[in-house]
Amino acid sequence: MIKTAQLRSLLANYKDLLATDEFASFEKEVERLLAYYGDMLAQLSPGEERGRKVHALINEQEQQSSHIKTTCQKGCGACCHLEVEITRDDAIILANSLNDGLDLDFVRLRELSLRERLDSAWAQGWVVSNRCVFLGPDNACRNYANRPSVCRKHSVVSPVIECQKLGGKPVPKVMPMAEIIMSAAANQADNDFASLPKMLQRELDRRQIEEPVLPLPTRLPEEIL
Numbered sequence: 001m002i003k004t005a006q007l008r009s010l011l012a013n014y015k016d017l018l019a020t021d022e023f024a025s026f027e028k029e030v031e032r033l034l035a036y037y038g039d040m041l042a043q044l045s046p047g048e049e050r051g052r053k054v055h056a057l058i059n060e061q062e063q064q065s066s067h068i069k070t071t072c073q074k075g076c077g078a079c080c081h082l083e084v085e086i087t088r089d090d091a092i093i094l095a096n097s098l099n100d101g102l103d104l105d106f107v108r109l110r111e112l113s114l115r116e117r118l119d120s121a122w123a124q125g126w127v128v129s130n131r132c133v134f135l136g137p138d139n140a141c142r143n144y145a146n147r148p149s150v151c152r153k154h155s156v157v158s159p160v161i162e163c164q165k166l167g168g169k170p171v172p173k174v175m176p177m178a179e180i181i182m183s184a185a186a187n188q189a190d191n192d193f194a195s196l197p198k199m200l201q202r203e204l205d206r207r208q209i210e211e212p213v214l215p216l217p218t219r220l221p222e223e224i225l
Helices: 005-017 020-042 048-064 088-100 106-113 120-124 149-153 176-186 196-210
Strands: 085-087 193-195
Touching: 005 020, 005 176, 020 048, 020 176, 048 088, 048 149, 048 176, 085 088, 085 149, 085 196, 088 196, 106 196, 149 176, 193 196
Parallel strands: none
Antiparallel strands: 085 193
């Protein structure tokens, strides 16, 4: 079963810290919750409906942990220069949002989508070539209402400079339930995931094939006959 990196890390840490029987009980509860949310999401239509439900569930977890103060502020944009992985549901929501007139640099999107997973270019951090295609000139998200699941749950409790400097060591705010929910979403049979540029480009390409902007004529123009 697919698990997010933070959920895998949490399980590994607990395995080292807890007694064998305690860890077994904890792991069993995690598996129960994964199955619970997996079954819940399986009842929903893939794409907008299921994706919005995941967003709502993660928003709830964020609100419940609001007492844990983070150092993230609007306009930081550090994490918007990383290889952010999203699900197909997230990509569908983002693609749908483009119908509202949001401008997008499609050339840059295509270029970023061609990068291999874990491409070394992402390790350069805060450089212009790594900027998310939805990041505005003020370093704020231009599509905040439709941001993917991972963007909703990601925040840090360490000083901002740790995110901005190359080789920094930011400390993420961990929300175990959010990690479980995201893992359950990633395990849906038709909900694969990859980097944001790759998933969004794939969805846009699919739509271009199924619903071309300039459809082929059903018959030859009269002047050609």
